[in-house]
Amino acid sequence: MVLAEQTADLAPVENGDGSTEYLSRGRLIRRRFWRHRLARLGLPVLAALYLMAIFSDFIAPYRPDTRLKGFKDAPPSVIHFGVDENRFQPYVYARKRTFHSKTFREIYTEQEDKKYPIHFFVRGDTYEILGLFKLDLHLFGVDEGANITLFGTDSVSRDLFSRTVIGALVSLFVGLGGVAISFVLGCIIGGIAGYLGGIVDEFIMRIIDLLIAIPTLPLWMVLSAAIPRQWPVAHTYFAITIVLSIVGWTGLARVVRGKLLSLRDLDFVTASKLAGGSDLYIITRHLLPNFASHLIVTMTLAVPGMILGETALSFIGLGMQEPGVSWGVLLDDTKNFGALVHQPWKLIPALFIIVTILMFNFVGDGLRDAADPYSL
Amino acid sequence: MTAPPVLKVEGLKKYFPVEKGFLRRVVGQVKAVDDVSLTIGAGETLGLVGESGSGKTTIGRCILRALDPTAGSIQFHIDDEKTVDMATISKREMRELRRYANMIFQDPYYSLDPRWTILDIVGEPLRLSKLAEGAELEDRVASLMDVVGLEAKHLRRYPHAFSGGQRQRIGVARALATNPRLIIADEPVSALDVSTQAQILNLLNDLQSEFGLSYLFIAHDLSVVEHISDRVAVMYVGKLVEVAPKDQLFFFPKHPYTEALLSAVPTPDPDVEKKRIILPGEIANPADPPSGCYFHPRCQYAQDRCREEEPALREIVPGQWASCHFAEELELVGAPQ
Numbered sequence: 001m002v003l004a005e006q007t008a009d010l011a012p013v014e015n016g017d018g019s020t021e022y023l024s025r026g027r028l029i030r031r032r033f034w035r036h037r038l039a040r041l042g043l044p045v046l047a048a049l050y051l052m053a054i055f056s057d058f059i060a061p062y063r064p065d066t067r068l069k070g071f072k073d074a075p076p077s078v079i080h081f082g083v084d085e086n087r088f089q090p091y092v093y094a095r096k097r098t099f100h101s102k103t104f105r106e107i108y109t110e111q112e113d114k115k116y117p118i119h120f121f122v123r124g125d126t127y128e129i130l131g132l133f134k135l136d137l138h139l140f141g142v143d144e145g146a147n148i149t150l151f152g153t154d155s156v157s158r159d160l161f162s163r164t165v166i167g168a169l170v171s172l173f174v175g176l177g178g179v180a181i182s183f184v185l186g187c188i189i190g191g192i193a194g195y196l197g198g199i200v201d202e203f204i205m206r207i208i209d210l211l212i213a214i215p216t217l218p219l220w221m222v223l224s225a226a227i228p229r230q231w232p233v234a235h236t237y238f239a240i241t242i243v244l245s246i247v248g249w250t251g252l253a254r255v256v257r258g259k260l261l262s263l264r265d266l267d268f269v270t271a272s273k274l275a276g277g278s279d280l281y282i283i284t285r286h287l288l289p290n291f292a293s294h295l296i297v298t299m300t301l302a303v304p305g306m307i308l309g310e311t312a313l314s315f316i317g318l319g320m321q322e323p324g325v326s327w328g329v330l331l332d333d334t335k336n337f338g339a340l341v342h343q344p345w346k347l348i349p350a351l352f353i354i355v356t357i358l359m360f361n362f363v364g365d366g367l368r369d370a371a372d373p374y375s376l
Numbered sequence: 377m378t379a380p381p382v383l384k385v386e387g388l389k390k391y392f393p394v395e396k397g398f399l400r401r402v403v404g405q406v407k408a409v410d411d412v413s414l415t416i417g418a419g420e421t422l423g424l425v426g427e428s429g430s431g432k433t434t435i436g437r438c439i440l441r442a443l444d445p446t447a448g449s450i451q452f453h454i455d456d457e458k459t460v461d462m463a464t465i466s467k468r469e470m471r472e473l474r475r476y477a478n479m480i481f482q483d484p485y486y487s488l489d490p491r492w493t494i495l496d497i498v499g500e501p502l503r504l505s506k507l508a509e510g511a512e513l514e515d516r517v518a519s520l521m522d523v524v525g526l527e528a529k530h531l532r533r534y535p536h537a538f539s540g541g542q543r544q545r546i547g548v549a550r551a552l553a554t555n556p557r558l559i560i561a562d563e564p565v566s567a568l569d570v571s572t573q574a575q576i577l578n579l580l581n582d583l584q585s586e587f588g589l590s591y592l593f594i595a596h597d598l599s600v601v602e603h604i605s606d607r608v609a610v611m612y613v614g615k616l617v618e619v620a621p622k623d624q625l626f627f628f629p630k631h632p633y634t635e636a637l638l639s640a641v642p643t644p645d646p647d648v649e650k651k652r653i654i655l656p657g658e659i660a661n662p663a664d665p666p667s668g669c670y671f672h673p674r675c676q677y678a679q680d681r682c683r684e685e686e687p688a689l690r691e692i693v694p695g696q697w698a699s700c701h702f703a704e705e706l707e708l709v710g711a712p713q
Contacts, residue, residue, distance in 0.1 A: 271481065
């Protein structure tokens with residue numbers, strides 16, 4: 001018997017010009033997602049941000065704790081472009097620091113006689129990759145004698161660009177880590193509540209109500225106050241992910257439970273039961289595939305909350321601590337009003353946060369539209 | 377008539393506890409099915425009708441143990457050697473018997489897993505009862521598709537690619553997959569439009585004569601039941617109020633509730649003058665049923681006795697059972713002949 005023609009498993013999709021195309025499930029999802037303009041923008045931007053975070057040590061010209069002596073609160077370097085030996089060459093001028101006669105604020109002036117070309121793939125400060133081997137290659141840099149500070153410097157003369165790029169590592173991955181832990185907790189606890197039902201369900205749901213009723217910020221504060229100060233940065237980071245997910249799992253658990261409850265009584269589940277399917281079989285073969293897409297969407301939309309949580313904690317000084325770097329830590333420098341007025345570049349990390357959150361929400365929206373191409 | 381009935385249900389009860397508060401205290405019982413007895417012979421169709429909430433779906437689900445009955449026995453005659461009481465056997469034993477009975481569902485949209493292909497959906501009972509797998513399974517499913525009038529080349533499509541009527545055919549194919557003896561059709565056509573209803577009903581009729589199936593055909597609509605049933609049972613608030621051969625029930629009803637239901641059946645001939653019996657009020661609450669005959673608050677013939685004494689289901693004329701104190705006296709109007 002001849003079965004399964006080439007197009008048999010494909011879904012017909014009508015094109016605008018009246019022709020019909022046959023698409024597989026995967027392509028149908030991609031197509032829906034791609035049609036969501038904002039998601040189409042969000043995905044590459046997020047990919048770029050994460051790549052930036054992963055290769056941050058290479059992209060950053062300086063280490064996050066390198067002090068550029070004499071360059072406190074310096075504004076972003078101005079990059080000039082010129083032709084040098086028939087080659088297009090960007091360069092910066094060396095800068096000289098003077099003080100304002102009345103306010104004693106630093107004033108940086110470019111010395112136009114001292115040109116420093118920007119070199120690519122230069123040797124600089126050494127860094128470790130995964131604690132395994134040492135490397136000193138950087139994407140760009142200038143020769144000794146001048147410096148390049150794309151986002152300016154902070155109040156202790158460190159390059160804000162390097163710190164922003166390296167801080168992305170903590171800020172971006174705390175979201176993923178937190179959501180991963182929340183996901184495991186949410187699936188197990190929500191699954192138990194939805195599956196067992198009855199008094200267990202009631203009990204778990206009331207616990208969740210209780211957790212959600214506690215304002216998150218004070219709860220986070222209490223929990224992170226419990227993290228010992230002397231812990232190394234990596235431990236603190238891990239502890240903060242856990243703190244964030246202690247509240248984060250509740251939302252996921254509710255989604256899992258609700259979905260289980262609504263799917264459990266559908267006829268196709270009864271049909272599977274009548275065909276002789278065991279509980280585990282029904283959960284793994286029927287229920288999970290049917291709400292996996294919802295889970296992915298919920299998780300994507302949960303990441304921004306985690307990132308903001310870390311930022312908030314670090315901003316109030318309870319999250320990551322110096323010498324650790326995260327976007328929240330960087331914003332700590334903007335707490336005083338003077339900084340905002342005279343050194344607005346210190347707010348650049350906030351822009352990164354805003355863009356990241358927005359992009360996650362766009363991608364989440366796109367996924368939600370695409371998740372169920374066969375929705376009932 | 378020597379062949380034993382395929383299904384013999386006796387004294388079937390299904391009570392749902394009403395729970396309240398955090399600790400889920402049981403504050404009452406909903407008697408969804410209360411002491412129902414019925415039999416279905418080999419190759420016979422028993423139509424089961426009643427309003428929504430009368431417990432007819434619950435009966436179907438109890439028989440197939442999608443729900444565990446509270447009490448009663450469900451004798452299922454598998455072959456000449458073996459008859460089992462499905463009400464009391466364990467889940468594991470039940471799993472072995474799944475292949476002999478299956479169900480067709482009301483809603484063709486929710487009864488097929490949207491993430492599964494037709495091959496997987498129709499083949500699921502075969503796989504789970506280990507009757508076929510691989511290429512053999514595919515062949516079997518393809519021939520089932522043929523039986524229900526769908527093209528075998530669509531096996532790898534997902535349910536969303538099919539219309540309501542086609543989906544219901546897929547549901548029928550799934551129910552047939554393991555060559556069952558008994559099929560419980562739970563309002564299989566009420567979600568379909570009229571022309572599709574007729575197609576599915578004809579399909580079910582054809583399949584019955586081809587495979588010698590027995591049906592318990594659940595419906596809320598007597599006109600659908602008329603088309604397919606040999607005998608008809610009428611349910612009201614968890615109890616059977618009348619059971620009779622189809623023609624007997626349609627033309628000579630012995631219970632006022634049946635009469636009211638019959639008067640609601642639309643007739644295609646506009647010249648036939650009909651007296652519609654409009655039942656006052658709602659169907660009684662099975663958690664708090666009325667005293668005496670459950671139907672008395674809505675019955676136009678009700679008398680004092682009906683308020684106090686619960687009527688038993690008794691044989692009024694041979695083969696016709698009704699639970700009305702005045703079944704013999706009342707001159708009830710049946711369907712126009």
